[in-house]
Amino acid sequence: MSGFTLESVAAALEKRGFDARVVATRDEARAIVLKAAESAQVIGIGGTESVKALGVPEALSQAGKTLIRETPCDLFLLSANALTADGRIVNVDGNGNRVAASIHGAGHVLYVIGRNKIVDGGIDEALARVKRCACPPNCRRLGKKTPCALTDTCADCDSPDRICKVTVIFDRRPTGAPTTVLLVDEDLGY
Secondary structure (H helix, E strand, C coil): CCCCCHHHHHHHHHHCCCEEEEECCHHHHHHHHHHHHCCCCEEEECCCHHHHHCCHHHHHHHCCCEEECCCCEEEEEECCCEEECCCCEEEEECCCHHHHHHHCCEEEEEEEEEHHHEECCCHHHHHHHHHHHHHHHHHHHCCCCCHHHHHCCCCCCCCCCCCCCEEEEECCCCCCCCEEEEEECCCCCC
16 A cells, blocks of 8 residues: 555545444454344345455355345445545446445445555546456456456457446445445455
């Protein structure tokens, strides 16, 4: 990390209306997510490798929770494609369901963001990180036939398989559902 600490990023998120917490490990993050899920009947999970890395979907299924990929839900779990050091969350989506659920329709939104997703610069650096670090591996994981899946380089393509169709930048927490951001001092997801 450069000119920021996880604590300074958490403070920036708090100024923007988010509840932010720094946790040392994925195990600590997992415990917080599972505690938040205890009172939720329906839990939405955006396509997130970060939450999967915690083993949360399996644990929730074993606990008998109903898992969906959209809203309405009591709790929506996701990550971010990038987070600026000054507290702006950036997500890019293909279908729009993940970003839509993070904006409206969930009783509580909970982000799990690894330190590897934080950029020291602004929105331009965050968007560059998404195209460089998030889209190519996600296209491969999803079996998409895009140039970035083959070359690891964004070609700003017109492929029908393109997963970067909707971009959402959270300058502040949306009105409505409480939103918690867990900043994990480990690399998680893409």
